[in-house]
Amino acid sequence: MGNARVAVRRVTRRDMLKAGAALGIGAAALGSGLRPARARQGGYSITFIPGVIADEFYVTMGCGIEAKARELGITVDTQGPNAFDATVQTPILNAVIQTQPDAILIAPTDTQAMIAPLQAAVDAGIAVFLVDTTVNADFDVARIASDNVEGGRLAARSLAEAVGGSGKVFVINVKPGISTTDQREQGFREALADFPDIEYLGQEYCNDDQNQATQIANARLQSDPDLVGIFGTNLFAAQGAAAGIRQQGKQGQVRVVGFDAGPTQVQDLRSEVVDLLIAQHPGDIGVTAVQLAYDFLSSGQAPTPKAITTGFTTVTRDNIDDPDVAKYLYISDCSAFVLPEASPAAGTPAAALAAFGCATG
Numbered sequence: 001m002g003n004a005r006v007a008v009r010r011v012t013r014r015d016m017l018k019a020g021a022a023l024g025i026g027a028a029a030l031g032s033g034l035r036p037a038r039a040r041q042g043g044y045s046i047t048f049i050p051g052v053i054a055d056e057f058y059v060t061m062g063c064g065i066e067a068k069a070r071e072l073g074i075t076v077d078t079q080g081p082n083a084f085d086a087t088v089q090t091p092i093l094n095a096v097i098q099t100q101p102d103a104i105l106i107a108p109t110d111t112q113a114m115i116a117p118l119q120a121a122v123d124a125g126i127a128v129f130l131v132d133t134t135v136n137a138d139f140d141v142a143r144i145a146s147d148n149v150e151g152g153r154l155a156a157r158s159l160a161e162a163v164g165g166s167g168k169v170f171v172i173n174v175k176p177g178i179s180t181t182d183q184r185e186q187g188f189r190e191a192l193a194d195f196p197d198i199e200y201l202g203q204e205y206c207n208d209d210q211n212q213a214t215q216i217a218n219a220r221l222q223s224d225p226d227l228v229g230i231f232g233t234n235l236f237a238a239q240g241a242a243a244g245i246r247q248q249g250k251q252g253q254v255r256v257v258g259f260d261a262g263p264t265q266v267q268d269l270r271s272e273v274v275d276l277l278i279a280q281h282p283g284d285i286g287v288t289a290v291q292l293a294y295d296f297l298s299s300g301q302a303p304t305p306k307a308i309t310t311g312f313t314t315v316t317r318d319n320i321d322d323p324d325v326a327k328y329l330y331i332s333d334c335s336a337f338v339l340p341e342a343s344p345a346a347g348t349p350a351a352a353l354a355a356f357g358c359a360t361g
């Protein structure tokens with residue numbers, strides 16, 4: 001996913017500390033991730049570290065990152081773990097820090113375990129932007145993500161409608177400690193309180209593995225033959241739920257709402273195993289993050305507030321062929337990626353983000 005490198009003299013941490021000293025900014029402020037304005041314009045290098053490499057959500061985000069970076073003359077390198085696991089992501093991040101990019105765009109795989117490794121990036125003078133997932137710390141320049149609690153609520157309401165407002169429902173989640181999927185389950189659980197005839201059987205974790213999710217679904221369909229609905233909190237959880245239902249011949253009897261909208265999920269929707277998908281806008285997350293990184297590196301101005309929320313699109317068999325919906329289905333390579341026309345322009349982050357449909361907060 002890399003582009004041609006632009007030869008620029010790298011501004012070192014020592015340069016920054018010197019510049020910071022001249023501006024009266026000490027090492028502590030520099031270490032907070034907020035760097036002073038750069039003397040140079042453009043020619044920046046960023047590294048994208050997704051949660052896991054072979055996941056169409058992050059592939060689509062990477063397409064947005066690359067397309068926007070190309071437009072702005074930024075060099076992008078992508079280094080992703082092959083499992084959604086902090087012990088795999090940490091050495092990748094450590095190696096990236098050694099290459100001293102201007103900014104790192106990262107989906108941290110654990111809210112706690114990734115704090116210290118990311119602090120090391122900040123201490124090395126690298127601007128950190130969180131894309132999708134977050135950590136329980138405040139050293140990032142900005143964080144760009146879906147509203148995952150609201151997404152979970154939307155899933156609960158959609159599943160409640162699909163099952164006719166009563167019966168047993170169950171969640172296949174990913175693993176504890178992931179900000180996004182934990183929040184989706186939270187929102188789901190909270191919103192079910194409005195449906196007194198729905199019994200929530202709780203959640204099981206599939207470890208971001210479709211096969212484990214399939215086994216979980218199979219076991220649950222056997223232990224609770226009167227189950228009426230499953231919410232899969234991410235792409236692999238939802239794909240596993242669909243596979244289990246297919247294996248047990250329960251299509252149409254057990255309703256499924258899935259987060260995300262990868263190609264296999266779309267097939268599951270079309271073949272009537274899944275009832276509804278909640279597509280995030282990963283391309284928009286990537287485009288927005290690159291624009292914010294560019295603005296920050298060239299002006300020294302961090303966005304305020306720093307949390308930027310991108311939208312959702314609800315995908316059903318009725319609307320899936322509508323171009324305004326289809327454009328949010330995830331892709332497995334970038335050949336079909338189109339940079340959104342309302343892509344945020346340089347210079348006026350707040351207005352541009354609003355035009356792009358992002359909320360700040």
Ligand code: T6T
Pocket residue numbers: 051055057058132133178180181233234235236259260280
């Ligand atoms: O749902 C997305 C992402 O938002 C989440 O943080 C992890 O799983 C996905 O990448 C989908 O597999």
